[in-house]
Amino acid sequence: MDINFSAEDLAFRDEVRDFFAREYDSTIADQLSGAQGTDYKGAIVAWQKKLHAKGWVAPGWPTEYGGTDWTATQKFIYETERGLAGIPDVVPFGLKMVAPVIYTFGNEEQKARFLPRILESEDWWCQGYSEPGAGSDLAALNTTADYAGDNYIVNGRKIWTTFAQYADWIFCLVRTSKGMRKQQGISFLLIDMKTPGITVKPIVTIDGKHSLNEVLFEDCVVPTENLIGEQDKGWTYAKALLAHERTGMAEVADSTRLLEALKQRASVEVNGGKAMIEDPIFQMRLSDIEMELMALEYTELRVFASMAAGGMPGSESSLLKIKGTEISQAIHELQLQLASYYGGALPDDLNAEQLRHDFAFEARGKYMYGRAATIYGGSNEVQRNVIAKAVLGL
Amino acid sequence: MDINFSAEDLAFRDEVRDFFAREYDSTIADQLSGAQGTDYKGAIVAWQKKLHAKGWVAPGWPTEYGGTDWTATQKFIYETERGLAGIPDVVPFGLKMVAPVIYTFGNEEQKARFLPRILESEDWWCQGYSEPGAGSDLAALNTTADYAGDNYIVNGRKIWTTFAQYADWIFCLVRTSKGMRKQQGISFLLIDMKTPGITVKPIVTIDGKHSLNEVLFEDCVVPTENLIGEQDKGWTYAKALLAHERTGMAEVADSTRLLEALKQRASVEVNGGKAMIEDPIFQMRLSDIEMELMALEYTELRVFASMAAGGMPGSESSLLKIKGTEISQAIHELQLQLASYYGGALPDDLNAEQLRHDFAFEARGKYMYGRAATIYGGSNEVQRNVIAKAVLGL
C-alpha cells in the first residue's frame, strides 16, 4: 500500500505547477474571484484560451478531438494541483458536459461544427435541464419540442441555468413525445441562444449575486439538425453525462486550500487578545472538519486508484459528493463564525479596508452560495437514496 | 409568566421531601439499585406497601378506588421530588397500566377482585403486549384466544415482558377474531401466571442482567370472566393506556440528578493530574447536555401547565419522550466516557474497591441498558412519525 507517484508523474506534476505559477497571475485571479464582475466572461475565456494553447483545456476528451492522452494518475494530479493553486475549473457546460455528449452520440457534422469552437472557447454553452417544479426529479420536464418538418418548435421554461446571460448556445432536454414513463420521449437538443423567442431572466441568489437564470422558450424554431442522436432517446444521453458531472465533486484540493486559509485567518483573528486558533473549542471545531477531510482525501484516492486500475466510478461518486459538500459547507460555516459580525457586511457601500476586516465578504458569500452545494447536481438526499439502493441494496 | 408554587403546594412539597427522607433509607436504595438481586422483589413490595400506608401509591387513580385527590401541580411536585431523591417509580404494570384499564373498562366484579390487591402490592402484574416480530407495530399480534364455552384457549408468545419472573398476573392483548384491519379482533385478557401451559423464558440483556422475558402460552385455559370489556374491542382499551404510558417519559428530575452526580464525579476523575471538569472540551460535552436538559425542564413544565389548565397530553408526550430519552442516553454516554477503561469491567469477579473505581459498574450498566430507552414505549422513530402526522400534519 503506498501513494507514491512514479518519476514521470512527478515530472508531470512539476510541469503543471510551473505552468500554473507562470500563467495564472493575480490579475486573472482577481477577475475570476467574483462571479459578477463585468469582465468575468472575458477573463474566463482568456484563461481557457491559455489552457487550450497549452493543450490542457480538455483533458477528458479523446485525443482525436483535441483531448490529452493523460493517464488517470495525470488527470488526478492536474485536478489536485489546480485545486491547491486555487484556480477555478473551466466552465463545464461546453467542455465537460455537452462535448462528451456530442463526441459520443452526435453525428460527424455536429462534431465538426461544435467541438472545435468549444475547445477554443469561442462558443459559451449553458445547460437546459432543470425546470420549475422538477428539482431533483430531472425527468419530470415539460418543455416541448414539436416536430414540424425540418424544425422543432420549442416551448417551455428552464431554470437554474448558470451563466445563461453569457451563453451562445444551450443544450436542452425537451419532450418530443409522451411516453409511458416520464423518462421516455425526451430528446437532446442544441439551441442557439440568439433564436427568436428566447428570453433570459436573471435569478439573484441569497449571496446577492447573479449567476443563475431562467430561460424561457416561446415558439422557438430549432432545426432538426440540432438534434443529438435519435429523437426520444435523450434521457439515455443525459444519464451518461450525469455520472460525469458527479465525479470530482469531492473537491478535496479546494477544501484543503480553504481550510489552510481558515487556519491562517484563525491565527490572526483574536478574542480577548488571544488568537482564535489557540482556543481549545475552536480547535475542536477545526479538527472536526480537518479529520474528515484527511479521510476524504484517501477515500478519493481509493476511488481514483480503482478507476486507474480500469474501474468505473459508480456510486462512490455519490459518497464523494455527499462528504465533499458537507465538508466544504462546514468550512464555510466555520469561516463565517470566525468572521463574527463582520460577516454580515455587504460590499455595496464600502471595501474591506473600510470595514476593517479582510475576509468577511468572502466568508459571507461562500457560506451563502455554498448552501447550494447540497442541493444541485442531485441533492444530497437523492445521493443517499442512490447509495441505499445501489450499494446497500435497500 | 412565573413558575411559583402556592403556599399549599410548597407545604405539600415539604411533606413529600420529609416523607422520602424519613422512609426511603439507604437499605432500600441498595436493594433496589440492581434489578437482579434476590431480594429485589421483596424490597419493591415493601417500599410500595410503605407508600400505600401513606396513601400515595396510586396518585393517578380516582379517589373512590384508593387514589389521591392531588391537583395536577401536586402530582408534578411528587414526581419531581421522587426523581430528585433518586427513588425508583412504582412498578408500573399493575398500578399504572392495568389498573386504569380495569377501573375504566372493567366490570364491578373485576374492580372488586383486582384493584385492592394491586393497591396493596399483593399481586405482581406484568404486561403481555409485544410479540416476536411485532416491535413498534403493536397491533401485529398473533397470540390467539379461542372462545370455548366459559373459557378462552390461549396460544402464542409474548416477548420483552419485564419482571414476568416475579409476576402473579399478566394482562394480554390476544386475537379473538380475524378482522379486516389488524387492530380489529383484539381482546384484552387477564391471565393468572399459574395457569398450566405458561412458560417464562428469561432474556438476558446486553447489560448482562435479567429483567426481560419471553412468555409462552400453550393451550392455556382462561375463564371468560377475565375478559375486560367487550371481546374484540381490546385495542381501544390498550390505546387509551398507551398515552398514559408515554406521559412522564421525559424523566427530567432523574436526568437532573444523574447529571449532578456526573459533574461531581468529573471533579474527582483526573487526567494528567487535572480534574476532568476543568477540561474545556469535557465542559462542552457537559453543557451540550445540561443546556438541553434546562430547556426540557421548561418544555415539561409547559406541558404540565397546560394539563393543569385542563388540557390533555397529546403529541407533546412524544416530544418529551424523544428529548428525554436522548438526554438520558447522552448522560449515560458521557458518564461512561468519564469512567474510561474502568467502564468495561464486569462485577462478577471483583467489587468496586478492588477495581479501584467507584462508578464504573453503574456507568456501564446504565449505558448498556439505557440503549433500550429509544426503542421501547414506541421507538423514537415511531414518535417522530407521530409528531410528523399529528403536529405538523405531514
Added chain:
Amino acid sequence: MNFDFTEEQTMIKDSVSRFVRDEYDFDTRTKIVASEEGISREFWSMFAELGWLSVPFAEEYGGFGGSVEDIAAVMEELGKGIVVEPYASTVVVFGGLMAASDNESLKTAVIPSIIDGSCMGSFASTEAQSRYEMSDVATTATACDGGYKISGEKTVVANGGTANKLIVTARTSGDQYDRAGVSLFLVDAEASGVEVKSYKMMDGQSAATVTLKDVVVAESQLLNAAGEGMDLIDQVMPQILMGLSAEALGIMATLNTTTVEYTKVRQQFDTPISSFQVLQHRMVDTFMACEQTKSMLYRGLCQAGEDDRHALLKTVHALKATVARYGRLVGEEAIQIHGGIGMTDELNIGHYVKRLMMINVTFGDGDFHQKKFNQLAYSA
C-alpha cells in the same frame, strides 16, 4: 405556575402581530430595504403612536413600564416579519442601557424622545480587535475641563447610520482588557469629531464604522459612574439577549411553518415531498428545536423575576447558545428542504435566515456564550 402572557402583554403582542400581517408583507419590507435610508420613518412614527417604543421605560418618563416579558412579546412578533426598523437597536439595547442609567437628568432628556420616535439610538461598543469581549476597549476618554475627550474607532455599530444618539464605550482608566475603567458616554451623532460611515448588512439592516476624534463630552453625559460601565452593561445584557432570542424564536417558528407548508404543495417524483420520511423526521427535529428554544426563553423570562442572578445568567448564556445551535439548524434545513427556490433572493426564506445569522453574531455567538455558561456552571 403560568406560562401565559398577561392581558396587557397579549394586547401589545397582537398589535405587533397584526401590523406584521396586514402592513408589513415581504414586498413592503423589500421596498423599505431598497430605499435610501433602509427604514420607514412612517412606520417608526406608527410604532411610537402604538406605544411600542415606550415598552421598557418607567412610567415617570412616559413609558409603558414593561418588563423583559413585554420586550420579548414584541420582539418575537417583529421577528415573524423580519422588521428592519431598528427596534432592537434603539429600544432594547440603547433604550435598555438608558433605562438602567442612574443619570436622572440624562434620562429625563433622552427617554421621552425615544418614546415619541424622534430619537433613534445605537450602542457603539465593538472595535476592530474586540470581537465579543465587551471590555476589550481601546477607545479612550481622557479627562479634560469638566468632561472628557473621546478618541477611537467603533466597528459594525448596529444601525449607527440612522441613530441620532450613540452610547459609546470608552476607556477612562485601566488596560485594554480590564473590566474596570470602561465608561459609557452618551454622544450626539452630530457632535464635532464624530464621523459615521454607514453600510448595508445582509439582514437588510445597516451598520456603521464610527470614528471619534477628540470628541468632547461633558461629564454629565456619563450613563453611570466613570469606569463602571461594564456593571451597567452586565445588568442590562440578560434583557437584551432575551429580546434578541425572542426575535430569533419568531423567525425560527416562521421558517418552520413556511417549510412545512411548502413540502405539502411541492411535488417531486409524483408525490408531495412532505411524504418523504427523511424530510418528515428532519422537520420534526426543527420543530423540537423551536420548542426547546422557546422553553429556554421562558425559563429566562421566569427567572428574570427572581433573585437568583447566577441562575439567570446561566440560563441567558444557555439561551443564546441554544439560539445559535438551533437557529442554524432551522435556517439551514429551511433552505435545504426548499431546494433551489430556497437559494433565491426573491423568496423570503433566505432573508429570515440572514437575520437569524445576524442575531447569532450579535453580542456573542454560540461558542462564546457556551463558554461563559461553562465558566459559571463548572468552574470552582
Added chain:
Amino acid sequence: MNFDFTEEQTMIKDSVSRFVRDEYDFDTRTKIVASEEGISREFWSMFAELGWLSVPFAEEYGGFGGSVEDIAAVMEELGKGIVVEPYASTVVVFGGLMAASDNESLKTAVIPSIIDGSCMGSFASTEAQSRYEMSDVATTATACDGGYKISGEKTVVANGGTANKLIVTARTSGDQYDRAGVSLFLVDAEASGVEVKSYKMMDGQSAATVTLKDVVVAESQLLNAAGEGMDLIDQVMPQILMGLSAEALGIMATLNTTTVEYTKVRQQFDTPISSFQVLQHRMVDTFMACEQTKSMLYRGLCQAGEDDRHALLKTVHALKATVARYGRLVGEEAIQIHGGIGMTDELNIGHYVKRLMMINVTFGDGDFHQKKFNQLAYSA
C-alpha cells in the same frame, strides 16, 4: 499508487478470514468466553502454527518480518470474529514493544516464545489515577544491587491474568507526570511480589489489577535505557493504534452488514423495515462512516512507510478519534435499528458493540486523541 494488500498479506488475511468463518462462529466464541480461562489455548496454538503470532517480528528472531500493514490485515479479520484470544495484547502491544526494544539478549530470549505460542504477554501501564496519560506513573523502580525494586499498582491491565510476562512502566526518576524517568521493565508474572487479580471485561476479554511489591528485576530486564521508556512507547504507539483501529474497522463493517441484512428480512407495518427512508439514510451514514474510517486507516498505513513522523502522528491521532466517533455511531445505530432484539445478550450485535467500546477506551478515547491532534496541528 496502490491500495491493495500484497500477495503475502492477502494470504495471511485470507487465512484469518477462513478461520473466523469456519471455526470461530458466535457459539464457539460464547463457549470460550464462558470457559474458566476465557480463551482457547488450542486456538492459540493454531495461531502459532499458522504463523500469525510471528507477524511483527524480524526474521532473525524467527518472525515473519511483517509491517504494520500485515498487522492491520490480521487485526481487521480478527475484528470480524471478535476473537477474544489476546492477539492485540500479546502480539501487537507486548510484541510490538519487545520488537522495538534495543535489548538484544532480552529479545532473543522472549520473542521466539511469543512466536511459538508459549508466552503470552501484557503491557501494564495504567494506574488508578493515570487515565490516558501514559507518563503519569506513580509506580517506582528504585535502583538496588544490579537491578531495581519495583513497587506500585497497575489497574485494568489487558489480559494480565493470562500473561506469563508483563512489560511494566515504572518511574526510575523524575516527578509523577514527567515524561523522562519512565522505564520499561520485563517482569515475570510469577516473580515474587507480583500479585495478579484477574477479572472479566464486557468484551469477553479479561483484565487484571497487578500489584507489585518490592519486585526485584535485573537491569538486563530493561527494554531500553532507564528513564527513556516513553520514547520506546511513542515509537510503537502508532502501530498499536493502527492495529486496534483495523480491528475496529472489521467490527464496524460486520455491524453494518449485519444490520443492513436484518432490515431486509425484518417486517414491520407489513413491509421490510429496509423500506423506511429514514433507516435507509441512516444506514448510508453508517456506511460512509465505515468508508471514512477505512480511508483514515489506509492513510496511516501509507504514511507509516514515509519519513514524515509529524504527518503520521497527526493521522494516527485522527484515526483513533475517528474510530471513536464513527464506532459509536455504527454501534449505536446497529442496536437501535435492530430494536428489541439488539438489546439481547443472545444476539451477537451487542458483543461487537462492546468490543468496539473497549477499543475506544484503550490507549486514549476520542477526545483525548483529538486534543493530541489539535496540539500537533494548531499549536505554534
